[in-house]
Amino acid sequence: AQKVTQAQTEISVVEKEDVTLDCVYETRDTTYYLFWYKQPPSGELVFLIRRNSFDEQNEISGRYSWNFQKSTSSFNFTITASQVVDSAVYFCAGGDSGAGSYQLTFGKGTKLSVIP
Amino acid sequence: NAGVTQTPKFQVLKTGQSMTLQCAQDMNHEYMSWYRQDPGMGLRLIHYSVGAGITDQGEVPNGYNVSRSTTEDFPLRLLSAAPSQTSVYFCASSSRAGTQGIYEQYFGPGTRLTVT
Numbered sequence: 496a497q498k499v500t501q502a503q504t505e506i507s508v509v510e511k512e513d514v515t516l517d518c519v520y521e522t523r524d525t526t527y528y529l530f531w532y533k534q535p536p537s538g539e540l541v542f543l544i545r546r547n548s549f550d551e552q553n554e555i556s557g558r559y560s561w562n563f564q565k566s567t568s569s570f571n572f573t574i575t576a577s578q579v580v581d582s583a584v585y586f587c588a589g590g591d592s593g594a595g596s597y598q599l600t601f602g603k604g605t606k607l608s609v610i611p
Numbered sequence: 612n613a614g615v616t617q618t619p620k621f622q623v624l625k626t627g628q629s630m631t632l633q634c635a636q637d638m639n640h641e642y643m644s645w646y647r648q649d650p651g652m653g654l655r656l657i658h659y660s661v662g663a664g665i666t667d668q669g670e671v672p673n674g675y676n677v678s679r680s681t682t683e684d685f686p687l688r689l690l691s692a693a694p695s696q697t698s699v700y701f702c703a704s705s706s707r708a709g710t711q712g713i714y715e716q717y718f719g720p721g722t723r724l725t726v727t
Binding site for chain 2: 504539597603604
């Protein structure tokens with residue numbers, strides 16, 4: 496069975512600080528996919544990124560960046576120069592090849608509070 | 612293109628009552644799933660479907676039934692509601708990605724259910 500660990504339950508930062516959210520995915524599959532979703536206070540789930548296990552390139556999108564390390568199965572998410580609008584619960588999720596399209600395993604989420 | 616829609620947005624039930632949570636998507640996605648979100652638990656998979664007429668159980672299926680008679684609709688039925696089913700329910704859909712890769716799931720806005 497797959498397992499997603501988000502060790503940080505809650506994080507508070509002051510606006511403009513950088514913050515990194517950790518995620519570790521455990522699976523027996525050698526091919527898998529990792530996702531990050533954002534859940535703002537309004538409650539909807541917003542897709543942020545998808546990464547497959549055979550691509551270890553880091554990815555940057557504006558203030559967001561992701562670092563995947565296959566050796567540790569970690570897929571960490573960094574927000575640079577955080578803003579109040581980044582306050583949300585962030586979920587890391589994993590899915591094995593094929594079944595991951597409809598069968599995701601979610602972590603318990605990290606609640607990020609950005610203080611003005 | 613409405614994406615994934617869910618009705619109702621809020622519902623209060625008494626123990627023992629039955630009801631159906633509706634989910635529809637207009638993206639012609641093959642895959643659909645139901646998750647429940649409880650505080651501190653992340654999202655957990657209830658049931659999923661890989662196509663019309665095909666459904667299967669996820670991690671927490673007890674107390675729920677599903678059917679998929681069309682590609683667009685995937686209703687979730689509670690036959691006899693219990694307080695333990697108080698939760699936020701999310702429906703998701705995704706398309707088949709062929710032999711390589713999987714696509715992200717698109718989530719509906721959620722249904723907040725309270726069972727008293």
